[in-house]
Amino acid sequence: MKNPVKTSTFLMSIVVLLSPSVFMEVSRANxxxxxxxxxxxxxxxxxxxFFMPIFAALLYAPxxxxxxxTGGAWGPIMARRGRSPYVVRHAVRAACAGFIVFAGGVALVAVVSYGIHPHLIPVDFFNPFGDDLEPAAERLTFSQLYAVSPVLYFAFQAIWVGIGGAALSTxxxxxxxxxxxxxxxLLWLPVVVLLSExxxxxxxxxxxxxxxxxIPTGVTQQDPLIPVTVGLIVFLIAGVVAAYAAFSAKLPKALC
Known part of the structure; x- marks a missing residue:
């Protein structure tokens, strides 16, 4: 990797992959x-x-x-490929990077928590809300999936967090x-997200x-419509911003 910025992106990917597991181990010891x-x-x-929007901003935006x-390579690249392919290429790469590293980070936490600590005594899942709940397949959220299958729960968490990472990174x-x-x-996204929180x-x-x-880690069931809707809105915003940057008559400020 000769490009120092791409090297920093690679290193940031390692940080995102490992930091949740490191935090888990440190917290477990305390x-x-x-x-x-x-x-x-x-x-x-x-x-x-807290760190998801910060990591997303540092992952590919640099x-x-x-x-x-100043002195960047966007001018010759855009002249050779066109503005739309240039913007779309970066958007797709950012989305792929975000999905891979955030989903991978959650998957690694699952592997570490269950593979390295099998001595922890499992606690059976119980339903404190009674038996009159809709099937998990109809309320595909949060920890009730663990009652169906731990693997299904971990897969859902990893994929959904990966989708969130893809949206924010894009x-x-x-x-x-x-x-x-x-x-x-670099900082506009973390500031906006944390202020909205x-x-x-x-x-x-x-x-x-x-x-x-x-990051649906709540222990109670809730309607999946809310998190899915919020996630789709974020993806819609990212798509609108990318479309404007790619196809608007006016160039984005940094590309002028």
């Missing part, structure tokens, strides 16, 4: 954990909600920022094209929280 399920939940629910900056990368100031281009909590509508929608 407190009692009942079983592997609790250990897995600890590994992602206390760490990723590649775009280097190309569109939004960060394409959004960076609209800011000439590199500091603003604060506002949602203050207004007591945190069930619409973006991060809570992408």
């Amino acid at each position: 407190g009692a954990v009942a079983d592997q399920f609790s250990l897995f939940t600890l590994g992602i629910s206390d760490f990723l909600p 590649v775009v920022m280097q190309e569109v900056g 939004l960060a990368a394409v959004g960076a094209m609209f800011f000439e100031n590199r500091f603003v281009a 604060f506002v949602a909590g203050a207004l007591r509508v945190d069930h619409f929280s973006l991060i809570r929608s992408f």
Whole structure:
């Protein structure tokens, strides 16, 4: 890897992959954990909600920022390939990188929590809400999937968090094209997401929280319509921003 920015993206991928598991191990050493399920939940629910938008911004956006900056390579590339393919290529790469590393990070937490700590005594899943609930297949959310199959639960968590990582990484990368100031281009997404989390909590509508929608680690069932809707809205916003950058008559600010 001769490009230092792409090298930093590779290193950031390693950080995203490993940091939830490292946090889980450090936290486990400092407190009692009942079983592997609790250990897995600890590994992602206390760490990723805060760092997810930060990691997403640092993952691929620096590649775009280097190309569109002073002396960058975007001019010759756009002249050779066209603006639309240029923007779409970066959007697709950012989405792939986000999905792979965030889904991989959650999968690694599952492997570590169940593969390295089999001595933890499993706690049987119980339903504190009675038996009159809809089947898990109709309410495909959160920890009730664990009662069906731990593998299904882990797979759902990894895929859904990966989808969230893809959406945020794409939004960060394409959004960076609209800011000439590199500091603003790098930090706008974490600031907006964390402010929205604060506002949602203050207004007591945190069930619409973006991060809570992408990291569904709650132990109670809730309607999947809310997290899925929030996730689709984020993807829609990312798509609109990418489409505007690719096809609008006016060039994004950093590409002027």
